[in-house]
Amino acid sequence: MERELTHADAAELLGAYALDALDADEREAVEQHLESCPRCRAEVADHRTVASFMGSAGGPAPDGLWDRIAGSLEEAPPELRLAPVVPLRERRSVSVRVGAAAAALAAGVIGVLGAEVVHLNHQVDHVAASDRTNAALMSAATHALANPDAQRVSMRSPDGSVTAQVAVLPDGTGFLVADRLPALASDRTYQLWALADGQTISAGVLGARPQIVAFRYAPAGLSGFAVTAEHAGGVSVSQNAPVVVGTVQRM
Numbered sequence: 561m562e563r564e565l566t567h568a569d570a571a572e573l574l575g576a577y578a579l580d581a582l583d584a585d586e587r588e589a590v591e592q593h594l595e596s597c598p599r600c601r602a603e604v605a606d607h608r609t610v611a612s613f614m615g616s617a618g619g620p621a622p623d624g625l626w627d628r629i630a631g632s633l634e635e636a637p638p639e640l641r642l643a644p645v646v647p648l649r650e651r652r653s654v655s656v657r658v659g660a661a662a663a664a665l666a667a668g669v670i671g672v673l674g675a676e677v678v679h680l681n682h683q684v685d686h687v688a689a690s691d692r693t694n695a696a697l698m699s700a701a702t703h704a705l706a707n708p709d710a711q712r713v714s715m716r717s718p719d720g721s722v723t724a725q726v727a728v729l730p731d732g733t734g735f736l737v738a739d740r741l742p743a744l745a746s747d748r749t750y751q752l753w754a755l756a757d758g759q760t761i762s763a764g765v766l767g768a769r770p771q772i773v774a775f776r777y778a779p780a781g782l783s784g785f786a787v788t789a790e791h792a793g794g795v796s797v798s799q800n801a802p803v804v805v806g807t808v809q810r811m
Contacts, residue, residue: 564592565589565592565593567597567600570590570594571600571603573586573590574590574600574604577590577604579696697735697772697773701735701772701774704727704728704733705725705727705735705737710729711728711782711809712725712728713726713806713807714809715785715787715804715805715806716804716805722741722742722803723804724736724737724738724740724741725737725738726785726806728782732776732777733774733776734774734776734777735772735775736752736770736772736773736785737771737772738766738771738787738804739770741787741803741804743768743769744769744789746768747792748768748789748790748791748792749765749768749789749790749791749793750766750768750770750788750790750803751766751787751789751795751798752764752773753785753786753787754784755782755783755785755807756780756782756783757781760797760798762794762795762796763775763785765794766787768792782808783808784806784807785805786802786804786805787803787804788800788802
């Protein structure tokens with residue numbers, strides 16, 4: 561990869577980089593970006609923390625993986641049209657021309673197929689890396705929710721129709737499972753808040769469509785969590801009612 565990555569380009573590759581799923585050129589470009597971007601270095605460290613749980617994840621490929629791969633293929637080629645029959649006396653000269661044309665056509669087809677294979681390989685690598693990251697997050701969150709030493713919070717909306725789960729391990733590694741939160745518009749984001757020692761403290765911006773999110777929060781004095789919907793970028797102090805909220809479950 562000859563060009564220097566933008567921050568947005570590098571951010572899309574961090575998960576695959578943490579899982580060592582990039583080719584040499586992409587890896588070199590990401591490492592060059594990481595040298596000058598502490599934010600991305602911190603995100604890679606978080607990805608690797610989550611990836612450490614992958615050894616016990618196991619299981620079959622995620623549902624829909626091959627459907628997504630198949631959907632990325634181009635449409636079928638047009639119907640083959642046969643050449644007209646050529647009289648015998650003309651056949652030799654025409655066959656030479658047809659042979660040359662066929663060779664050129666074959667070379668072109670091979671070139672197109674080669675480009676499509678490379679393109680598809682990149683798509684497969686991207687989908688596979690994304691699914692491996694999601695599987696690692698799911699496995700890590702499941703372990704955290706089942707860990708007797710974790711502080712767990714079950715959050716609900718005021719009407720009880722929306723739920724989310726949080727688990728915070730003793731070392732401050734936390735996981736939010738929020739796959740039931742409805743998707744927001746692109747200019748909005750969910751934000752996670754920790755309720756501790758009588759204060760409401762931002763624990764991170766979650767994006768418009770959170771599923772499973774890993775975060776870090778010192779669990780001392782923790783009494784609960786809440787999620788609000790805010791303008792994209794998040795806020796330091798929320799004026800909005802929680803979408804879901806809950807308190808720490810005492811064992």
